[in-house]
Amino acid sequence: MTDNTDPRASAPVVTLDGPSGSGKGTVGQVLAARLGWYFLDSGALYRLVGLLAHETAVRLDDGPQLARLAQEMHVDFGVNPAGTPRVVLNGVDVGDRLRTEEAGDRASRVAAVPEVRQALLEKQRAFRRPPGLVADGRDMGTTVFPDALLKVFVTASAEQRAERRYKQLKEKGFDVNLARLLEEIRERDARDAARAVSPLRPAADAQVLDTSDLSISEVVDRIEGLLHERR
Numbered sequence: 001m002t003d004n005t006d007p008r009a010s011a012p013v014v015t016l017d018g019p020s021g022s023g024k025g026t027v028g029q030v031l032a033a034r035l036g037w038y039f040l041d042s043g044a045l046y047r048l049v050g051l052l053a054h055e056t057a058v059r060l061d062d063g064p065q066l067a068r069l070a071q072e073m074h075v076d077f078g079v080n081p082a083g084t085p086r087v088v089l090n091g092v093d094v095g096d097r098l099r100t101e102e103a104g105d106r107a108s109r110v111a112a113v114p115e116v117r118q119a120l121l122e123k124q125r126a127f128r129r130p131p132g133l134v135a136d137g138r139d140m141g142t143t144v145f146p147d148a149l150l151k152v153f154v155t156a157s158a159e160q161r162a163e164r165r166y167k168q169l170k171e172k173g174f175d176v177n178l179a180r181l182l183e184e185i186r187e188r189d190a191r192d193a194a195r196a197v198s199p200l201r202p203a204a205d206a207q208v209l210d211t212s213d214l215s216i217s218e219v220v221d222r223i224e225g226l227l228h229e230r231r
Contacts, residue, residue: 001201010130011132012148012149013132013135013136014094014132014133014151014152014223015135015148015151015206016136016152016223017138017140017147017151017154017202018132018138018153018154018155020043020155020161020165022161023156025041025043025132025156026216027211028041029085031223031224032133035165036127036131037131037133037134038133039077039135039136040124040137043136043137044075044087049070049116051094051103052073052089053065066113066119067115067118070116070120070123073090074089075088075220090178095230099169099172100174101165102166104157104216105188109191111195112139114196117143119197124140124144129226131144135148139200140200141206151207152208152226153203153208154211155187155209155211161210162182165181167176175215
């Protein structure tokens with residue numbers, strides 16, 4: 001039962017759900033900065049569980065062990081002096097290690113494990129606190145924050161998302177193949193949409209926003225306008 005005396009319960013939430021590469025993470029960070037709100041990158045939590053599983057030789061289908069890793073990890077989100085996102089796992093900045101395609105694939109696999117999703121549910125909800133929260137993920141509006149003030153499903157074509165990811169990885173010095181990226185994105189979309197627990201889909205009351213032909217600033221402007229209408 002929700003404790004209505006807890007200020008977290010009344011803190012407004014904007015959820016940004018959508019497939020990998022739709023731009024929702026960058027949009028969420030910019031929107032949170034504009035509003036002066038907290039930001040939750042829920043996808044990073046699953047990437048962290050996948051990273052820990054890889055480092056400790058836990059199978060990606062071992063629900064009890066993956067749930068243990070999820071419960072025990074300590075995570076902080078922040079921003080580096082250069083303005084880039086910072087993800088700290090158990091006191092160590094692991095942000096760069098989370099942005100590889102391998103990390104994304106592991107995250108998609110552990111996210112399909114019910115024990116992991118349950119273990120991370122309260123951890124995600126704990127990020128909700130005044131003055132507000134922008135939550136980025138796959139099931140933020142459908143499962144984690146069903147009472148969110150505004151729910152947005154951010155999407156883009158698979159081809160556009162692959163192009164964006166290709167440019168990001170090339171800028172970071174990774175050797176990547178565009179055709180392979182497109183194939184991986186389509187495979188991940190299919191796996192995320194077909195999983196039994198919290199499949200990737202828009203909430204019934206979500207605003208669907210296609211970002212294929214929009215800049216980050218334009219997307220943020222549109223979401224901020226929707227938020228002002230709701231408030």
